[in-house]
Each structure stands twice: as structure tokens, then as C-alpha cells.
Amino acid sequence: MRETAQAADLLSWYDVHARQMPWRTGPAERAAGARPNPYHVWLSEVMLQQTTVAAVREYFTRFTALWPTVGDLAAEEDARVMGEWAGLGYYARARNLLKCARVVVSDHDGTFPDTREALLKLPGIGPYTAAAIASIAFDRPEVVVDGNVERVMARLHDVHTPLPAAKPELTALAATLTPEDRPGDYAQAVMDLGATICTPRNPACGICPWRAPCAARAAGTAPELPKKTPKKPKPTRQGVAYLALREDGAWLLETRPDKGLLGGMLGWPGSGWAEEVPPHEPPLEADWRDPGGEALHTFTHFHLRLSVRVARVPMGANPRAGAFLPAATFRPSDLPTVMRKAFDLARGAFVDME
DNA sequence: AATCCGGGGTC
DNA sequence: GACCCAGGATT
Missing domain, CATH: 3.90.79.10 (Nucleoside Triphosphate Pyrophosphohydrolase)
Incomplete structure (x- = not known):
């Protein structure tokens, strides 16, 4: 299977270039028996919705120091949590974060569900976040598609259909590459690739682990992909x-x-x-x-x-x-x-x- | 399918 | 400053 080999190429790159983040359990720690903390994975993924790693870092550190477990967070007063979220934006996320923490405590005994389907039912967890938690925290081979993955897939397969119409097509392409082995590392690897090499502008195709199979790289169209439908001006x-x-x-x-x-x-x-x-x-x-x-x-x-x-x-x-x-x-x-x-x-x- | 939700980085 | 980036809920 060529696809499996392609995923393996990316995982080899990730083993060397994975970025250190406070919420990540690296390959070395896992080799020593450590497992990702689902509470940390969930908290970071919600914070990372529409938000950069740089902005999230200090918020994540502060939240986990203040509330070490999902139970601690669920027991906190609303105003205190909203205040700590201030400055991070998209405040519906903070309201849903608290709702979700309280449902996890009341309906799941304080333990996060371990399937994409069950995670999807929780407040503030949509298709992306459910797949990300299931794969990263629970080793399930779910198809994780965020903006980075969309961009990488559009370039890898030289897809010129504009977003958001192209989303189903890009998701299908992502599915063909998702491996059964190390799905969580693979998901994070594609997103790291999109954040550091396959960037929106000036992609570093020369050092990309996927430069060989990349169709847009061959066609010279990488910098202009993915196409997007124009947005309305702001009043x-x-x-x-x-x-x-x-x-x-x-x-x-x-x-x-x-x-x-x-x-x-x-x-x-x-x-x-x-x-x-x-x-x-x-x-x-x-x-x-x-x-x-x-x-x-x-x-x-x-x-x-x-x-x-x-x-x-x-x-x-x-x-x-x-x-x-x-x-x-x-x-x-x-x-x-x-x-x-x-x-x-x-x-x-x-x-x-x- | 379209609209409503912040903030930070880049040029 | 203008532009770019990036998920979930709601309707």
C-alpha cells in the first residue's frame, strides 16, 4: 500500500521534528509507558480551535495549574473561568468548556468517553475535536481534518475546488492516508507539517517530507492552494x-x-x-x-x-x-x-x- | 448552506 | 491598516 508508506514517511519526520507543547506526551515518554491525559488533550484542542499555539500556551498552563482535573474545572464558578479565558476569544468556547466538564462529571463519572461518536455528543466538541481527541488520547484511527489538513491535502492532490465546497473531497483524501498504527501521532504530524512547512504562504517545499508525492509541488501551484471563496467586506x-x-x-x-x-x-x-x-x-x-x-x-x-x-x-x-x-x-x-x-x-x- | 462568534500574526 | 488564518453552534 503506497498510502501506508506515505504515512510512515511523515511519521519518521515527526519523530525528529515534533514540536514540544505542554499538552503533548511525546513518543519518548510514551515509550516509557506514559499515556496522553484526555483532559489535557481536550482542553488544548478546544483552546486551539481557531487559535494559534503561541496564544494557547500560557492559557493552557494557567488552566491546568488552577484546575488539575476535569472535576476541578467542573466545580469552579462560571465567572472565574470566563475571567481566565478573557483575551483568548470566541467566548462560546469557554461556556461550552464548562458545560462539557460538568457533563463529563455528571454523566461519565469524570472520565472522558473514548470514541469519536460519544465525544461528538459533548458541548463544544465538533467533528474536528472529536476525531482529534479520539485519535490522540485513545489511539483510534479517526480522520482528523482541520485547516492545516485541508491545506496539506489540497496541495498533495492539487485540488483546485474552492473551500468550503472542497471539504468533503479533502476529508475523503485525508481518510485514505490515515494509518491504523500511531493514528494520534499521524494526526499531529500532519497538523505540524501544515503549521511549519506546508504554510499558507511561502511553503517550504524543499524540505517537505512529502515533496516527492506532492502534486501541487510538481505543478507549481502549492502557494495558491487551497482556493477559497471570497469573503464579504466588514462594515x-x-x-x-x-x-x-x-x-x-x-x-x-x-x-x-x-x-x-x-x-x-x-x-x-x-x-x-x-x-x-x-x-x-x-x-x-x-x-x-x-x-x-x-x-x-x-x-x-x-x-x-x-x-x-x-x-x-x-x-x-x-x-x-x-x-x-x-x-x-x-x-x-x-x-x-x-x-x-x-x-x-x-x-x-x-x-x-x- | 449561510451566518455568527475574537484575537493575533503577517505583509 | 488591510489581509490572512482557523471550528462549533445556530438557524
Whole structure:
């Protein structure tokens, strides 16, 4: 079987070039009898959804230090976990992470299921993550397809069909290569290949372990694959955020609704966000000042220009929205990035007001 | 099938 | 700054 030999070529490369990551159990450790920790594999794979290894590293280390087991995580308060996730993005992942941990505890006795099918039923675990956990943590020969694998397969077979339409075809091609032996290492090897050699731009074809069988390399089309259907331009929205600082140092904050943008995260009360600043009232009556400037932030599907208003308010202040969070409890690092930008903008204004 | 969800890196 | 990258849930 040529395919088996091809997988073996990649595994040989991986044995030498596998990147060290805090969640990985390397071939040497496994030879000594160590097994991957399913909790670590799950946590890292959820964090890695749409997110780079560099960004995930410190979050993974912090999470496993704070919550060494899935049971520890399941027992934690929602706000604490959301705060630790702040800055990593796609906050639905954090909400589903907690849901999943609690289901694993309540329905699976604190042990992760070991099949792709069972994993797929858990919150926040889709086709990619289910296959990744099943293969990496449980040695099952599942077909693992993420963006890296799609790119590698499109080039290996010179597929010019644009994504996402090409996905079934690329998945089928990936299936023909997935080995029965060391499927977890193989899955990680393809993704490492995509991250380090078969990169989106300037692929290093000259040192690729799959340069011989690569059709796009032969055709000279590797750099332009995979093709993608063009995306829509991002509109710009505007809004106003209100930052009230009480005499005792408490900040007026609100927990955003679970559904929607920045769901479940802390944020400053304010107007909605639309093409023009929507009509609205401040969260309380105060001498609001405009320090000037805007927090500029780009979300998945729109740009935001967020201006801020700042005020110092007395102890008796009774807000229409949000609640005062004591200075000792408030950590700016608990804020999603756009809210932290607004905070940074306002902080300078408060310094000036002193 | 299309849309909604952040943030970081590269050019 | 503009552009590129990368899964799951929802409808």
C-alpha cells in the first residue's frame, strides 16, 4: 500500500521534528509507558480551535495549574473561568468548556468517553475535536481534518475546488492516508507539517517530507492552494461605553448575556453598536466627560469604533444597568480585549481628572 | 448552506 | 491598516 508508506514517511519526520507543547506526551515518554491525559488533550484542542499555539500556551498552563482535573474545572464558578479565558476569544468556547466538564462529571463519572461518536455528543466538541481527541488520547484511527489538513491535502492532490465546497473531497483524501498504527501521532504530524512547512504562504517545499508525492509541488501551484471563496467586506459599527468609578474605587460593570457577542463576559454598560451610535441613556445620571479618542477593535465580522465617557460617582449612585464591582475584585485581565481597550482609554482620563 | 462568534500574526 | 488564518453552534 503506497498510502501506508506515505504515512510512515511523515511519521519518521515527526519523530525528529515534533514540536514540544505542554499538552503533548511525546513518543519518548510514551515509550516509557506514559499515556496522553484526555483532559489535557481536550482542553488544548478546544483552546486551539481557531487559535494559534503561541496564544494557547500560557492559557493552557494557567488552566491546568488552577484546575488539575476535569472535576476541578467542573466545580469552579462560571465567572472565574470566563475571567481566565478573557483575551483568548470566541467566548462560546469557554461556556461550552464548562458545560462539557460538568457533563463529563455528571454523566461519565469524570472520565472522558473514548470514541469519536460519544465525544461528538459533548458541548463544544465538533467533528474536528472529536476525531482529534479520539485519535490522540485513545489511539483510534479517526480522520482528523482541520485547516492545516485541508491545506496539506489540497496541495498533495492539487485540488483546485474552492473551500468550503472542497471539504468533503479533502476529508475523503485525508481518510485514505490515515494509518491504523500511531493514528494520534499521524494526526499531529500532519497538523505540524501544515503549521511549519506546508504554510499558507511561502511553503517550504524543499524540505517537505512529502515533496516527492506532492502534486501541487510538481505543478507549481502549492502557494495558491487551497482556493477559497471570497469573503464579504466588514462594515464599521460605532458605540459608546460608560466607565463609572465610584468613590470607593468600585467600577460599574455588567455581565453580558450568555448568547451573542462576548457572551457571558464582563463589559462596560453602554449603547448598542450599529452603523450610527444607537439612541440610548447613560447607565446612571452623572457628570459624564468625553476624554476623546476611540477604542478601535475588529471582530469576526465588523470593525468597531467605541468612544468612552467617564465619570466619578458618589457612594449612593444607583445604576440602571450593571453593578459596581469592588476594586479588590476587579481585574482588568478579566475583560475581553475590546473592553480592556476602552478601560485603557478611560484610565488616562481618570488620571488627568485627579 | 449561510451566518455568527475574537484575537493575533503577517505583509 | 488591510489581509490572512482557523471550528462549533445556530438557524
